[in-house]
Structure formats: C-alpha cells, structure tokens
Amino acid sequence: MRLLLVEDSARLRDLVSETIHEAGWRIDALPTAGDGRIALQSVEYDLVMLDLGLPDEDGLDFLRDMRKAGLTIPILILTARSAIDERIAGLDAGADDYLTKPFNNGELLARIRALLRRAPIATMPILGFGSLTFDVAKTALTCGAKEIALTPMENSLMQLLMRNAGKVVPKRRIESVLSEFGGERTTNAIELAVSRLRKKLDGLPTDVAVETVRGVGYLLRETSS
Structure with a gap:
C-alpha cells in the first residue's frame, strides 16, 4: 500500500x-x-x-x-x-x-x-495467484488459512509481483515502487527483500516461487499445475 x-x-x-x-x-x-x-x-x-x-x-x-x-x-x-x-x-x-x-x-x-x-474493485482488488491471496486494502498475504507476516517493504514487493504474476518485473520498476518518492533503494536492499520473501514462502505449502531472471528482474511463477 x-x-x-x-x-x-x-x-x-x-x-x-x-x-x-x-x-x-x-x-x-x-x-x-x-x-x-x-x-x-x-x-x-x-x-x-x-x-x-x-x-x-x-x-x-x-x-x-x-x-x-x-x-x-x-x-x-x-x-x-x-x-x-x-x-x-x-x-x-x-x-x-x-x-x-x-x-x-x-x-x-x-x-x-x-x-x-x-475503493473500486479494479483499484483495490483481492489478488490471487496459485495458493496465495493478497488483500490489497489490508496488505495481508495468506496461504490457505494462514496469514504470512511481512514487513512493509516485503508487502510492497509481494503486491507488485502478484499484480504482475507470470510476468518478469524489471529491477528498475521494483526499485521505483519500493523507494520513497525522491529517495533511492539500492539493488542490495531489493535482493535482501526478495531473499527474505523466498524464505517465508519456502516455509509454507505453497505452489508459488519468486524466480530470478538474471540481468532483468524477478518473476512470480507457479511451481506446479
């Protein structure tokens, strides 16, 4: 949010x-x-x-x-x-x-x-991908009945990835969205946020993973059909 x-x-x-x-x-x-x-x-x-x-x-x-x-x-x-x-x-x-x-x-x-x-549904949706659900208004990510605790930065990152699920999100786009306006978010900070998000997803029975597309950005994909 x-x-x-x-x-x-x-x-x-x-x-x-x-x-x-x-x-x-x-x-x-x-x-x-x-x-x-x-x-x-x-x-x-x-x-x-x-x-x-x-x-x-x-x-x-x-x-x-x-x-x-x-x-x-x-x-x-x-x-x-x-x-x-x-x-x-x-x-x-x-x-x-x-x-x-x-x-x-x-x-x-x-x-x-x-x-x-x-807010209009088109603006404030309940995002869904695989076994994950993201309530934009509440900034709440859930897997089944379990809510996943995320930091504000991880919340913003997850929302961006879920809005673009199945598509590669360029690093520049991520840096822009996660930075405060007029500020700067380093590549290392983005990579750390992705790493922490992956660890939280790995600990759940989810069929969704964050994939690195080298030199481009990140992709949220389903790991099984």
Missing part, C-alpha cells in the same frame, strides 16, 4: 508519515501541489491525502485537476478549513472524505481504512 500526502507543514508531514509507517503502509509526503503532480505522474498510489492551503496553488484546484485527469483513487482532504461551506466545496470538487485539523491519528487511520474498503 502506498499513499501520497501533499501538505506544506513539515511537522504535520513528519507526524502523519510516522503514523502511516507504523500502520505498515508506505507514504510519500510532499510540500507543494507541483511536487504532488510530479509524483502522481511517476508512481501508482492507492490513496491521496491533500491539504487545501498549499503554498503554490489552492488545494481545491489541484483536487479538481486530479479528477479531470481521470484519477479515481480515494482522496482525503486534511485541512484547517472547518466551515460547512468549505467541506461542501471540497466534497463537490471530488474529495471522498474530509478531516479537519487538528485530528486524532486513530481517526485518520480509520478513515483511510474505510476509504480503501470502498
């Missing part, structure tokens, strides 16, 4: 990022609408959290542009604008929910979970 936060307050970006990381999700926290636009062109997100009082443009204009561009993922407004007409304007502009500042971290997570549950 990867979320985008567009918020000009550095302190709030840090606090929300910490909350999201503790929940087991990934987040890119950016200060301006311009940064958010670039991020949306580069990364596939599951949900956007948007402040309305951005330094480079009004958040409502950014919100309308996202919807005009065909972005269908959930958008949660986080703002100090608490007047009822402001809430109506945000929802009418295309937001799915509206949370006023200051807010409780528990409520923030509850609203995110609710939005992810209501």
Whole structure:
C-alpha cells in the first residue's frame, strides 16, 4: 500500500508519515501541489491525502485537476478549513472524505481504512495467484488459512509481483515502487527483500516461487499445475 500526502507543514508531514509507517503502509509526503503532480505522474498510489492551503496553488484546484485527469483513487482532504461551506466545496470538487485539523491519528487511520474498503474493485482488488491471496486494502498475504507476516517493504514487493504474476518485473520498476518518492533503494536492499520473501514462502505449502531472471528482474511463477 502506498499513499501520497501533499501538505506544506513539515511537522504535520513528519507526524502523519510516522503514523502511516507504523500502520505498515508506505507514504510519500510532499510540500507543494507541483511536487504532488510530479509524483502522481511517476508512481501508482492507492490513496491521496491533500491539504487545501498549499503554498503554490489552492488545494481545491489541484483536487479538481486530479479528477479531470481521470484519477479515481480515494482522496482525503486534511485541512484547517472547518466551515460547512468549505467541506461542501471540497466534497463537490471530488474529495471522498474530509478531516479537519487538528485530528486524532486513530481517526485518520480509520478513515483511510474505510476509504480503501470502498475503493473500486479494479483499484483495490483481492489478488490471487496459485495458493496465495493478497488483500490489497489490508496488505495481508495468506496461504490457505494462514496469514504470512511481512514487513512493509516485503508487502510492497509481494503486491507488485502478484499484480504482475507470470510476468518478469524489471529491477528498475521494483526499485521505483519500493523507494520513497525522491529517495533511492539500492539493488542490495531489493535482493535482501526478495531473499527474505523466498524464505517465508519456502516455509509454507505453497505452489508459488519468486524466480530470478538474471540481468532483468524477478518473476512470480507457479511451481506446479
């Protein structure tokens, strides 16, 4: 699960990022609408959290542009604008929910979970391959009735592989998806995550394996028909 936060307050970006990381999700926290636009062109997100009082443009204009561009993922407004007409304007502009500042971290997570549950099936599917099932909204991987405990990085890697099951996923694509926006994920870190994921799958009665395609990337394949 990867979320985008567009918020000009550095302190709030840090606090929300910490909350999201503790929940087991990934987040890119950016200060301006311009940064958010670039991020949306580069990364596939599951949900956007948007402040309305951005330094480079009004958040409502950014919100309308996202919807005009065909972005269908959930958008949660986080703002100090608490007047009822402001809430109506945000929802009418295309937001799915509206949370006023200051807010409780528990409520923030509850609203995110609710939005992810209501997301379109095409956006938030239950992925299945062989004996494995991955619930995207819950970031939960299961083999039969057993849930497999994964780190946030392993969760992101498994989701990417299952979305592309049977196809080779290039290393560059993996590095892009697993890195925080604007950061960098080394090849060694990717290989370590793959190794740990393999060990967890090897300990289960699953018919799925992660295969290395030398010089290219990784492939999730079924080991038996």
